[in-house]
Amino acid sequence: MSRFGMAIDTVRCVGCMDCVVACKTENKVPEGFNRDWITEEAFGNFPNIQLEIRTERCNHCEEAPCVDCCPTGASHYHDTGGVVLVNHNECIGCKACVASCPYDARFIHPDGYADKCTFCIHRVEKGEDPACVSVCPTHCMTFGDLDDPNSKISKLVKSRKWHVLKPEAGTKPHIYYLT
């Protein structure tokens, strides 16, 4: 089995949005929408400030509410790596998944179906990294198999401090933010 995930090094990330742009061109995401985005969180008072910059997207959760709530089965776990995908033909655009996602990772594509990050499964199945990972000028993102203890991502998650987003939602997200 494999379990795909991402480790994102917030120490390296500068929030330049290259990942967002690359996703848009790679996946022909329509104008006005995007599948990934940048979040900046600042704490403290000037000049003693801590700033965390994160590139965010679908967390490809192990317990994904979007899959659970989908009335047609369009939202599903892919056989490879547990990637959460939407079958466009089966999707009726009811927005239940959009409402259920704690990360606000989904939107309704102008063509009527729920859309979101696919971990660029079309590239991954060819042995390439997702577009966002391969474009990043800071090399802050590592994509790989969390079930393989020898993968780079497993080693990073083991050796570095990290946090996930909204652990309280109980979704078991698979994007790790290294700090």
Next chain:
Amino acid sequence: MDSLSRRRFLKITGASIAAATAVTSLNSVVKGAKTIEEKNGSVVKGIQKIPTYCDLCFWKCGAIAYVDNGKLWKIEGNPIDPLSNGRLCPRGTGGVGASFDNERLKTPLIRKSVRGEDQWVKATWDEALDLIANKMKKIKTNYGPESLAFFSHGIGGNFLKHTFKAYGTNNITAPSFAQCRGPREIGFELTFGDVVGSPERTDIKNTKCLVLLGSHLGENMHNTQVQEFADAVGAGATVIVVDPRFSVAASKAKHYLPIKPGTDIALLLSWMNVLVTEGLYDKDYVEKYGFGFEQFAAEIQEYTPEWAYTRTGIEPAVIRETAREMGKNKPATLVHPGRHATWYGDDAQRARSVALLNALLGSWGRKGGFYTPYKFGLPGYPYPEYPKPEREPADNPGKKYPFAEGELLSTGLREATITGNPYPIKGWFVYATNLMQALPNQQETIKAIQNLDLLVVVDVVPSEIAGWADVILPEATYLERYDDISDSPFKEGFIALRQPAIDPPHDQKPNWWIAKKLADKLGLSNYFPWKNVEEYLDTRLKSAGLSLNEFKKTGIIKRPPKPIYFEDGVQPFFWTQSGKIEFYSLKLKEHGFDPVPKFTAPEEPPAGFFRLLYGRSPVHTFSKTQTNPILNDMMSENEVWVNADIAGRYGVKNGQYIKLKNSDGVISNKVKVKVTERIRTDCVYMVHGFGQTSIRNRKTYLKGASDAQLVTKYKMDPLMGGTGMNVNFVTFEMEV
């Protein structure tokens, strides 16, 4: 500055490489590259990968354009390109949007009402170029060829530059000097006898201590630098950031110094004071290569951290601690020279202070400091000699700014256009630079335009300056044209090819075609002995034993590596008057300037006003990318950053729209407020390039505020004529 020729260094390296014949060419990377000839009008099935180089900024990253069944799809970095290392920046990645933009200029346009009213009739290329050529001939007859000025930005201007040199003018300029990196180049040249150059010769990757003064890498997206910055941060380098705003780079820093705007020289002098007083500088290096160190050391004695504290607001203990960090990591300490350096009018002396600090640390020429760049050294095209202009360039009459040499002052040519002194400038030909946002004080630009007999603008989109033109010529985007070969000075010598991935969608033309056609109409055909650009490129390549056909497949050709550090055998050479690193500048003394930099306090904002600072976004370049639909989707308007305490005091809410009024009474377009802890209380900040007024760009029309509009004051750098632009103060206007 006769003895300090900025060109000399590169000429010499170029000559030495031209003798070398070994060339590495990596053919394997780009499979299936097809040429336009092979395409021959019919759609090529499947995916084509076409190597080219980016034009979203001046960095010129190697890239590969993907064309899917004849339609442009995406663009990625070329893996063998040493600048991008296979990864473009967000602007580069979004570059394909420039081609899709439905508000592009489609045909030549001729003005039909008064200048600036933006009313046009469509024209054929022949009509437009005939009109231009006739007016140019008249200007030449009535005023002389020097009365035509050419303003450009980027390598795309090369062919037109050639036409204008053939026509006989020497008034060829780019705002990138006096409105950007000019002071930095002069400050470094006066110290080391050589410029920093572009790409900057900064060895960020190997630095152990990186000092950034106002330079906001990460927001300022110069690709190689940002990649190396992340590497340095990842490797645990000490980062020291000096900025009135808590930048992204500041969030990566061990030491963040929230300096009072305009006081950098005081901080730099006191850092040097600590290094010298505590004996932390590189004594061997200074002794071996330095000139005038004793006088310098004596002068900086008074600039203690306590002295600097009262000027900069930085605690003496912090100044000492950071100076010691720099000293500890020398010579792998890099005090970054920045790029956009026109801040306060004392910028060349500030740059010189940065240079001197690096000199004390022994970082010039050393690993982790400043490497010694070299070019591929591709010979130029064997053109006939240009006519010799009879008059000196008009930008700097009487050599008022004695160190403005090598490049012209765009603001100086504007001044000459207004005053007619030293002689009238009657024509402007503007290529790919939006002068309305690039030059300070828009009213002066408009005033100058009124004196012109001819204003031509070549651009991809109807930019603001295009709105003032007599004739607009629509250019093909970089993805639709050949350009000149890029041969940048870098860590390795390499050349890059720009070639079209697709055809222009309408009646747009590549600049080489415009330049050649205009020359024909001016009776200057002998200056264009080549039939088309392929022939030009192939001729240049053949002179180095290469061919265009091979180059088209890889997009990049490299020289074998050479040493780039003194410690690896690079022979140190300083093109200064003394032949050494000038801690004390005889040249400056001779011209009545401070031979060792001195600090002068900047003017304080009046009560209720804040200093207007501006900077960059990672998704935009100047004011030229805002119309790109992909990049516009990333950021369609700017925000004004206001300190949270100030916002509270003035009752300004986060996300609220306000206007800014400067001390000359100029009121901006409405702009969204970002209430933040990340900025000092005495200044506000915005990203440059927004608040555009070209009504034909619906995506950018009055989106956000224009810092350029508010920069009505500028302070001239007495050394080199740079325009310090961080000298404007604004207050809040709640009525929008």
